[in-house]
Amino acid sequence: MTKIFFCFLLPLFIAFSQTSPTTGADTTFVQSIKRNPMKLRSEKLSHFRFYWHDIATGPNPSVVKIVQPPANKTTPNNFGTILMIDDPLTEKPEADSKLLGRAQGFYGQASQEEIGLLMAMNFVFSTGKYNGSTLTILGRNPIFEKVREMPVIGGSGLFRFARGYAEASTITFDTKTGDAVVEYNVHVLHY
DSSP: OHHHHHHHHHHHHHHHHTOOOOOTTOOTTOOOOOSSTTOOOOOEEEEEEEEEEEOOSSSSOSEEEEEOOOTTOOOTTOTTOEEEEEEEEESSSSTTSOEEEEEEEEEEEOOSSSOOEEEEEEEEEOSGGGTTOEEEEEEEEOTTSSSEEEEEEEEEGGGTTOEEEEEEEEEEEOTTTOOEEEEEEEEEEEO
């Protein structure tokens, strides 16, 4: 009986004693992958032009203030103010032109010296080939400069691994209401 016990338990004991939980030096959380695991096609450069409508007025504004600077801190340019956006992106500058998607994210007054915004937004496309795909913008936007450049830092869907830049040029800006139309020219490398 003892021989049978050792015949079955000894191999099990040896097998379990040679396995150990992963340690900090073990690299099981990362692995090498094939160069083209997602069957990516060759990279291409695309240019997109559309119009961003920042609407602060009316029954359905597309921008709302979510952070107001503390009352005891006054600056001439509203430093610290943050606004959330869900702005229409259209084919032409007119608000009733074809809707291509939406700009969703936020921007904040990040400069104490001038009107310089920090923009963090996704261009979410809702038509045609790019329906459901997004481009992500994160950068500085000094709004009173004629042309502003911000980086494209990524994307999703057909813009996976995207990189590039966006140039913004103000078409109209109403100083009383805050409503604005901005032309975006986006140059993006993607697969």
